[in-house]
Amino acid sequence: MRRVGKILAFLFILPAVLLAQNGVVRGRIADAAGAPLARAIVSAEGSGLHATSDEQGRYEIRGLSSGAYLLRVRLLGYQPRTARVVVDQAAVTQDFVLTEQPISLSPVDVVVGSRARHTAAEQLAVPVDVFTSEDMSKQGVTETGQILQSLAPSVNFPHQSVTDANDIVRPFTLRGLSPDETLVLINGWRRHQMALVNTFAYGMGAGTTGVDLNAIPSSAIDRIDVLRDGASAQYGSDAIAGVVNMVLKEGQFTPFLNTSIGRYHPDNYADDGTTANLNGGWGIGI
Numbered sequence: 001m002r003r004v005g006k007i008l009a010f011l012f013i014l015p016a017v018l019l020a021q022n023g024v025v026r027g028r029i030a031d032a033a034g035a036p037l038a039r040a041i042v043s044a045e046g047s048g049l050h051a052t053s054d055e056q057g058r059y060e061i062r063g064l065s066s067g068a069y070l071l072r073v074r075l076l077g078y079q080p081r082t083a084r085v086v087v088d089q090a091a092v093t094q095d096f097v098l099t100e101q102p103i104s105l106s107p108v109d110v111v112v113g114s115r116a117r118h119t120a121a122e123q124l125a126v127p128v129d130v131f132t133s134e135d136m137s138k139q140g141v142t143e144t145g146q147i148l149q150s151l152a153p154s155v156n157f158p159h160q161s162v163t164d165a166n167d168i169v170r171p172f173t174l175r176g177l178s179p180d181e182t183l184v185l186i187n188g189w190r191r192h193q194m195a196l197v198n199t200f201a202y203g204m205g206a207g208t209t210g211v212d213l214n215a216i217p218s219s220a221i222d223r224i225d226v227l228r229d230g231a232s233a234q235y236g237s238d239a240i241a242g243v244v245n246m247v248l249k250e251g252q253f254t255p256f257l258n259t260s261i262g263r264y265h266p267d268n269y270a271d272d273g274t275t276a277n278l279n280g281g282w283g284i285g286i
Contacts, residue, residue: 025094029059038055038057039052042073044061068086073096081097128225144221156176158170169212172213180208183231221248223247259278
């Protein structure tokens with residue numbers, strides 16, 4: 001009989017316990033103008049229950065036991081709010097109005113282009129050749145285009161003859177593509193192309209225009225970076241073959257003066273092809 005009495009007592013108490021845990025808190029979350037706020041998180045501290053507001057800003061927390069709770073609502077970009085409610089058998093309605101709160105971020109320094117701190121070529125994820133001014137001074141030529149051709153196997157600087165103005169202003173090619181498909185930068189800034197159109201040039205596409213590398217004296221260059229891969233996704237269609245970035249010398253440096261004289265000495269013919277070059281530099285602060 002005692003066991004039967006305990007079972008009956010449990011059956012009478014169980015509905016009361018279930019009713020005590022069926023407390024509901026619902027409401028609406030809006031901003032100062034009354035617009036609904038979605039995806040705001042509302043939690044009842046001490047119960048482990050929470051809810052997220054929908055597109056109309058409404059939320060509902062079920063399964064709360066009878067008692068007092070502290071509701072806390074949080075949403076990114078708004079000040080958090082709290083409210084104390086007492087849950088009973090009847091549903092409790094608690095609305096919230098949130099005030100905007102600007103999000104402060106720490107400053108972020110973004111450095112782009114070749115003006116960033118230089119990285120060794122073997123540490124880069126793309127094929128980049130880096131040639132210093134010391135490497136350029138050992139090539140035995142003075143033209144910037146010839147120097148780059150002798151340093152980078154992927155660069156071609158053809159010597160034109162009887163090709164109209166290409167005899168004077170010679171474009172260069174990278175990876176065998178047209179001259180206008182190689183982007184040339186100076187200190188990370190785009191260098192303009194020549195006004196000369198290649199209409200009668202050997203070894204390159206007709207109707208193309210390139211950059212005159214010889215317009216930049218080799219004595220003023222600190223280093224040359226050659227990207228031997230297509231970079232059109234980053235720089236545009238003029239970087240299909242790759243990118244050549246010439247970094248100029250900066251600041252004050254020791255004045256210098258270079259001279260060179262050369263001549264051809266064939267065995268069966270008279271000497272010919274005498275060339276002389278004089279260049280110098282003097283750096284001043286600006």
